Amino acid sequence: MWLRPGDAVIAPAIVGLAGAALLLAGIEVVLLAEGRLAAIWQVFLLPAVGLLYVGAGLFAWTRRPGNGMGALIVAGGFVWLAAGLANTSVPALIAAGLVVSTVPLAIVVHLLHAFPSGRLRGRASLVTVAVGYFVVLVLQAPVYLFDQGEAGPTTVLQIVDDHDLGRVGHWLQDAVGLAVMVATAVILGGRLRRAEPARRRVLAPLAGYGILAALFVPVSGIVVGTWFPEAGLELAVAQLAVMAGIPVAFVAAGLSGGFARTEDVQELGALLSAEEGRPALRAALREVLGDPSLDLLFRVADPPRYVDRDGVEAVLPAPGSERSVAEVRVGGRLVGAIVYDATLIADRELVDDAARVTALAIDHERLTADLLASRESLRISRARVLEAGDAERRRIARDLHDGLQTRLVLLALLVGRSGAGDDVAAELSAGLQGAIAELRELVQGVVPATLTERGLYAAAEELTDRMPVPVAIDFDQGGGELPLGVETAGYFVVSEAFSNAVKHSRAEEMRLSIGRRDGSLRIEVVDDGVGGAHLGSGLRGLADRVDALRGELTIESPPGGGTRILVEVPCAS
Amino acid sequence: MRVVIGEDQALMREGLALLIEQDGAEVVGRAADAPDLLRKVGAHRPDLVVADIRMPPRNADDGLRAALQIRAEHPEIAVLLLSQHVQRAYATELVEQGTVGVGYLLKQRVADVASFTADLRRIAAGGCVLDPEVVATMMSRPRRDDPLDRLTPRQLEVLALMAEGRSNTAIAERLTLTTKAVARHASHVYDTLGLEPTEEDHRRVLAVVRYLSR
Numbered sequence: 001m002w003l004r005p006g007d008a009v010i011a012p013a014i015v016g017l018a019g020a021a022l023l024l025a026g027i028e029v030v031l032l033a034e035g036r037l038a039a040i041w042q043v044f045l046l047p048a049v050g051l052l053y054v055g056a057g058l059f060a061w062t063r064r065p066g067n068g069m070g071a072l073i074v075a076g077g078f079v080w081l082a083a084g085l086a087n088t089s090v091p092a093l094i095a096a097g098l099v100v101s102t103v104p105l106a107i108v109v110h111l112l113h114a115f116p117s118g119r120l121r122g123r124a125s126l127v128t129v130a131v132g133y134f135v136v137l138v139l140q141a142p143v144y145l146f147d148q149g150e151a152g153p154t155t156v157l158q159i160v161d162d163h164d165l166g167r168v169g170h171w172l173q174d175a176v177g178l179a180v181m182v183a184t185a186v187i188l189g190g191r192l193r194r195a196e197p198a199r200r201r202v203l204a205p206l207a208g209y210g211i212l213a214a215l216f217v218p219v220s221g222i223v224v225g226t227w228f229p230e231a232g233l234e235l236a237v238a239q240l241a242v243m244a245g246i247p248v249a250f251v252a253a254g255l256s257g258g259f260a261r262t263e264d265v266q267e268l269g270a271l272l273s274a275e276e277g278r279p280a281l282r283a284a285l286r287e288v289l290g291d292p293s294l295d296l297l298f299r300v301a302d303p304p305r306y307v308d309r310d311g312v313e314a315v316l317p318a319p320g321s322e323r324s325v326a327e328v329r330v331g332g333r334l335v336g337a338i339v340y341d342a343t344l345i346a347d348r349e350l351v352d353d354a355a356r357v358t359a360l361a362i363d364h365e366r367l368t369a370d371l372l373a374s375r376e377s378l379r380i381s382r383a384r385v386l387e388a389g390d391a392e393r394r395r396i397a398r399d400l401h402d403g404l405q406t407r408l409v410l411l412a413l414l415v416g417r418s419g420a421g422d423d424v425a426a427e428l429s430a431g432l433q434g435a436i437a438e439l440r441e442l443v444q445g446v447v448p449a450t451l452t453e454r455g456l457y458a459a460a461e462e463l464t465d466r467m468p469v470p471v472a473i474d475f476d477q478g479g480g481e482l483p484l485g486v487e488t489a490g491y492f493v494v495s496e497a498f499s500n501a502v503k504h505s506r507a508e509e510m511r512l513s514i515g516r517r518d519g520s521l522r523i524e525v526v527d528d529g530v531g532g533a534h535l536g537s538g539l540r541g542l543a544d545r546v547d548a549l550r551g552e553l554t555i556e557s558p559p560g561g562g563t564r565i566l567v568e569v570p571c572a573s
Numbered sequence: 574m575r576v577v578i579g580e581d582q583a584l585m586r587e588g589l590a591l592l593i594e595q596d597g598a599e600v601v602g603r604a605a606d607a608p609d610l611l612r613k614v615g616a617h618r619p620d621l622v623v624a625d626i627r628m629p630p631r632n633a634d635d636g637l638r639a640a641l642q643i644r645a646e647h648p649e650i651a652v653l654l655l656s657q658h659v660q661r662a663y664a665t666e667l668v669e670q671g672t673v674g675v676g677y678l679l680k681q682r683v684a685d686v687a688s689f690t691a692d693l694r695r696i697a698a699g700g701c702v703l704d705p706e707v708v709a710t711m712m713s714r715p716r717r718d719d720p721l722d723r724l725t726p727r728q729l730e731v732l733a734l735m736a737e738g739r740s741n742t743a744i745a746e747r748l749t750l751t752t753k754a755v756a757r758h759a760s761h762v763y764d765t766l767g768l769e770p771t772e773e774d775h776r777r778v779l780a781v782v783r784y785l786s787r
Contacts, residue, residue: 401627405657405680406582412684413588417595429684436681440658449658453626453633458662465661465710 014058017074021054024081031088042236046084049244053077056247060254068118069111069254073247076107080243098144102136105177105214108246109184112210115203116254116290121343128183135177142169177218185211191343194322206253213242281361282309285338289354293323295339296362298369306337309365311372326351328362335363383485383548390488397447400439408436448491456487460494460514467498469507469527476515486521486571489545490514493553496538497525497565505529505563519572520551525565533557539565574697577602577617579610579624579636580655585680589623592683596690607635614643619650621697625680626656626663637663644670651697655680664707665782672778676702676738701738701781708733721784723765731758736781 025047032043054077061070079100086097109132113125120126146165188207192200217239224235282296297306297314308314317323317339324342328335338355345351355362412432415425443449451459457477464471482490494512501507507529514523533555535543546553551569576593578600580586590600598621602613606629614622622643626636640652644667651674654667664677676696682704683689692702724732727748734744741759745752759777766783768776 401657402582406585409657409680409683410584410588412681413592413686416684416686417592433681433684444658449627449656450660450662454662458660461662462660 014062018054018058021051021074021077021081024078025051028081028084028088031090031093032084034089045240046087047081049240050077050081050084052244053080053247056251060251067116067254068114069116069250070118072107072111072114072118073250076104076111076247079103079107095144099137099140102140102173102218103133104243105217106132106136108210108214108243109180111246111250112184112188112207112214115206115250117345122187124183124187128180128187131176131183132180135173135180139169139173139176142166143173145169174218174222178215181211181215184214194343202253206249209249210246213246216242281358281365285354285358289340289345289351291340291345293341296336296365297339298336298362298366299334300366300370300373307369307373307376309369309372311369311374311376313373313376324348324351326355328355328359330359330363335359335366379548379550382544386489386545386548387485390485393447393488394452397443397449397452400443400446401449405436405439405443408432408439412436447488451487451491456482456490457514459491460512463494463498464512467510468502469510471498471510471512474511474513474515476513479516482521483571485549486569489542489549489551489569490521490523490567492545493523493542493565493567494525496542500533500536500538500565501525501527501529501563504533505531507562516571519570520568521571523565523567526562528562530559531557531561531563532559533563533565542567574598574621574694575601575617575619576621576623576693577604577610577613577619579604579607579622579628579639581605581625581628585625589683592686592690593623593693596693598693606630607639610636610639611642614647614650618647621651621653621674621693623653623655623693626654634663637666641666641670644675648673651675651699653678653693653696653702655683657681659704659706659710661707661710664703668701668703668778668782672701672738672781674699674701676700677707678702678704679706695738700740701736703737705737708736720766724762728758728762728765731755732762732780732784735759735777736784 028047028050029043032046033040054074057070057073057075057077059070060067060073063070083097083101083104085093086101088094088097106129110120110129113129114120120129143166146169188203188211192204192207195203220235220239224231228235282294285296286292286294295308295314297308297316299305300307306314306316316325316337322341322343323339326338326340326348328337338351340351412429415429415432418425448459448462450462457475461473461475464473494514498510501510505527507527510525510527512523512525514521516522533539534557535555539553539555543553546567546569549569551567554566555563556566557563574597576598578586578589578593580589580603583605586603586605590603593600601617601619604610604613608630610622610624610628622640624636624640626634628636628639636656637654640654643650643652648671652667653676654663655678656663657680659677659679667675667677674696676692678689678692682692696702721729721732730748731744734747739747741752741755744750745755748755750758759780762780763776766780768779768783
């Protein structure tokens with residue numbers, strides 16, 4: 001633990017609370033020793049669990065002073081110490097102990113709903129926790145007012161000794177208590193479903209443990225009391241152990257789970273001056289604010305919009321969704337936004353503070369994002385131009401196929417039928433056949449019919465048919481249909497790589513692999529030729545085409561070592 | 574001979590019909606897309622189907638798919654596929670279902686009326702006719718460790734003509750050999766390709782399929 005400016009203020013309160021808890025626990029040990037407990041270890045164990053709550057709570061409080069969890073756990077500790085008084089032999093203290101004896105369960109429910117910020121979020125949580133306190137404070141009343149219990153002590157609070165009335169009270173308390181637990185399970189289940197996976201890993205076991213613990217204590221009491229009355233001692237130990245784990249679990253999860261470190265905003269400045277670079281800024285905000293899903297957006301002009309750190313346009317989450325936005329301003333000028341999980345960081349002020357502290361750094365990074373954004377819009381416009389070109393190619397090929405090709409064939413048919421035996425007709429017919437063949441080659445060059453009819457794999461295979469050297473094929477055709485732009489680019493990659501190999505490589509064998517991997521189309525053309533290939537005009541054009549699709553083209557071609565052209569184009573469909 | 578035509582372009586469809594009817598055959602159905610073709614073939618049970626490969630609804634290889642379905646459902650119906658370009662893969666898919674009564678020609682071949690109508694009759698009679706372009710693609714296609722490479726040029730010629738659907742007599746005529754010499758070449762081809770002596774026709778089909786799918 002390291003010291004922070006706030007520690008100086010907090011320290012006296014911490015010391016005071018710790019002292020008070022120790023004093024109370026000491027008195028309780030003395031009182032319990034004179035009480036009705038069977039074993040001497042029980043005399044120490046009950047107050048010890050209370051101290052564990054106070055200790056764990058104070059620890060969390062010191063580490064995260066702005067987070068309510070610590071205070072809540074400390075309160076739980078004091079309630080626990082008070083509940084322990086029910087086992088003394090002083091009637092007034094017994095009464096006090098009985099009144100609060102089930103309050104620790106309500107505190108567990110409260111902790112479950114308030115984790116990790118320490119504040120209750122949403123009306124459902126608020127109502128559930130309130131009913132929880134109602135169950136342990138008000139519905140507890142019949143127990144000490146009407147019924148002294150199986151072997152319970154006579155209390156000064158008892159007004160009538162009506163066993164049946166007490167039973168009804170007990171039943172009512174159990175039923176409403178169970179309803180509270182069901183509501184808690186539903187609310188937490190909903191939160192878990194919406195939570196990020198990383199957060200879910202911490203939340204799920206904690207929620208599970210808390211709910212089971214709060215159910216275990218009353219249910220085990222009923223079960224053991226009904227069927228195994230002689231196992232009372234074991235029951236007490238088990239209940240103590242389960243409840244003792246609660247503060248430890250919450251504090252450990254709260255401190256290690258990457259949850260909000262409420263007063264650490266000042267630390268941001270130090271973190272940022274120590275480490276430069278864009279990822280560091282977002283990482284620092286994530287770390288300090290305790291939201292692993294936090295994102296940083298930058299405001300760029302022309303047209304005014306938000307972009308992420310790669311310059312890709314980003315949309316702000318809708319108001320009222322789980323994700324909130326804190327605007328970042330430098331001298332009133334909007335420079336960016338911090339997008340965060342509102343259920344994770346309940347305190348808006350905190351994010352606004354962080355935004356103020358980091359505003360200059362964010363503005364600085366904005367310039368880079370702006371540059372990337374203009375590069376990105378350039379890429380998009382290039383992709384659009386290519387796409388339009390491809391669409392045009394396909395239209396031309398279709399028109400030639402349906403129009404001119406058909407007309408020429410019909411003309412040839414006409415000549416064939418009309419002038420059999422005629423020299424002019426024969427020459428005309430031969431000329432038409434030649435024209436048709438030429439047109440077929442032309443269409444093939446614009447967009448090969450196979451690409452239109454059968455897609456990339458078949459068209460690439462057809463290309464290998466036309467190669468003068470053997471080409472081994474390795475196709476992995478899974479993953480559904482390819483986007484049109486990717487398919488066309490893929491075809492031209494193979495075609496250009498092949499013609500390059502034929503022209504320059506003097507290869508004797510080649511290999512063509514096409515497949516999908518990690519959401520990308522991957523094309524690899526390998527030959528065993530003389531190597532030394534470089535980005536000539538043909539491959540240059542391909543590289544541009546691939547780049548416009550956010551893909552990558554790599555050429556490995558050491559002199560004498562063959563050539564390997566690898567193209568990867570993202571094609572998440 | 575009763576014929577169903579599948580061709581989406583009206584002028585071409587009528588041109589084909591005229592050609593076929595002038596040759597003395599009867600056009601019993603004309604379809605403009607693949608589903609319509611399947612329907613009319615089912616209704617008329619013709620002797621021969623002449624279909625364009627690229628047809629609606631997808632305007633891709635719908636005609637080929639329809640042809641394969643017709644071959645599977647009615648093996649007795651002969652099928653000729655026409656296309657403005659030929660592709661080895663299409664030819665392979667077609668003959669893999671059997672080489673009896675199938676054909677695959679470039680559309681422009683219709684211009685040579687006499688030869689085209691002869692091809693039609695040959696296919697309807699159970700022959701196999703492949704466009705010389707397809708066969709040429711096969712010939713120029715280099716492969717490693719291919720038993721076909723061990724064939725002599727003359728044997729390859731014979732095999733190519735077999736793939737075009739010619740009978741031994743026709744091959745002999747074309748290459749100016751005796752029918753016996755052609756049979757001897759064919760037998761060498763079977764041996765080189767490791768085809769066990771079974772029924773002659775069967776071996777012939779296997780050799781052609783091997784040849785086309787190499």
